[in-house]
Amino acid sequence: MTKPFHTFENRAALMQGLADRVASELADALATNGRAVLAVPGGSTPAPFFDALNRADLDWANVTVMLTDERFVPETSDRSNTTLIKQRLLQNNALAARFVPFYQPADRPEDVLGDIIGDVAAAMPLDVCVLGMGADMHTASIFPEADLLDEALDDNAPILLPMRAPGAPEPRITLTAPALKSAKNIHVLIAGAEKKAAYSDALREQPLALSPIRVILSDDVNTDIFYAD
Numbered sequence: 457m458t459k460p461f462h463t464f465e466n467r468a469a470l471m472q473g474l475a476d477r478v479a480s481e482l483a484d485a486l487a488t489n490g491r492a493v494l495a496v497p498g499g500s501t502p503a504p505f506f507d508a509l510n511r512a513d514l515d516w517a518n519v520t521v522m523l524t525d526e527r528f529v530p531e532t533s534d535r536s537n538t539t540l541i542k543q544r545l546l547q548n549n550a551l552a553a554r555f556v557p558f559y560q561p562a563d564r565p566e567d568v569l570g571d572i573i574g575d576v577a578a579a580m581p582l583d584v585c586v587l588g589m590g591a592d593m594h595t596a597s598i599f600p601e602a603d604l605l606d607e608a609l610d611d612n613a614p615i616l617l618p619m620r621a622p623g624a625p626e627p628r629i630t631l632t633a634p635a636l637k638s639a640k641n642i643h644v645l646i647a648g649a650e651k652k653a654a655y656s657d658a659l660r661e662q663p664l665a666l667s668p669i670r671v672i673l674s675d676d677v678n679t680d681i682f683y684a685d
């Protein structure tokens with residue numbers, strides 16, 4: 457289960473190093489397929505990575521961007537991952553990219569999931585998937601104790617599922633385990649000692665339901681870790 461673990465001397469170097477790696481993988485996909493598909497996390501960590509990536513010299517008009525997961529809140533909320541992506545990734549050169557949203561105004565994720573899933577399915581598979589991880593070892597919105605945890609971890613899961621969990625203040629929509637695992641390149645972006653300790657815990661033998669990040673750490677998945685203190 458051990459994966460390449462890249463440690464950078466500080467967070468600025470981490471964000472630039474990951475941006476350089478992702479840009480190179482997107483360029484490879486564009487050269488091979490004429491298109492590239494990228495999934496990125498929300499949350500508090502990746503904004504400086506987005507600032508670095510949005511200046512990459514790529515054919516962004518042929519890049520599709522989606523989230524790994526969305527908090528089911530309107531874009532006016534400061535918890536909206538979509539707003540983060542629009543403000544920090546879809547800027548500069550990356551303004552030309554196509555964005556596939558996981559949110560539409562509705563009372564519940566279930567009310568709009570059917571509309572959203574078609575565009576996501578048409579874009580798959582992912583060329584590059586950047587994932588975050590919480591200190592509770594959740595990744596995307598696949599949380600320990602989530603209501604649809606078993607369904608999301610199942611190899612036959614649909615691409616997207618709604619998700620509710622004690623550790624998530626609002627309902628979510630998340631890419632599921634098979635959608636994440638099918639990405640050609642997967643990078644986990646973690647910063648700070650607490651998350652490094654959580655990652656070390658996840659490597660110890662324990663149930664997947666307690667440490668969902670393990671789903672992309674199995675030997676058959678091409679994952680590496682990008683880290684700084």
Ligand SMILES: O=C1O[C@H](COP(=O)(O)O)[C@@H](O)[C@H](O)[C@H]1O
Pocket residue numbers: 496497498499500501502524525526527537587588589590591595596597
């Ligand atoms: O809620 C979420 O949390 C994770 C981790 O976020 P961070 O704030 O600890 O960096 C993130 O990867 C996910 O996309 C987000 O919806």
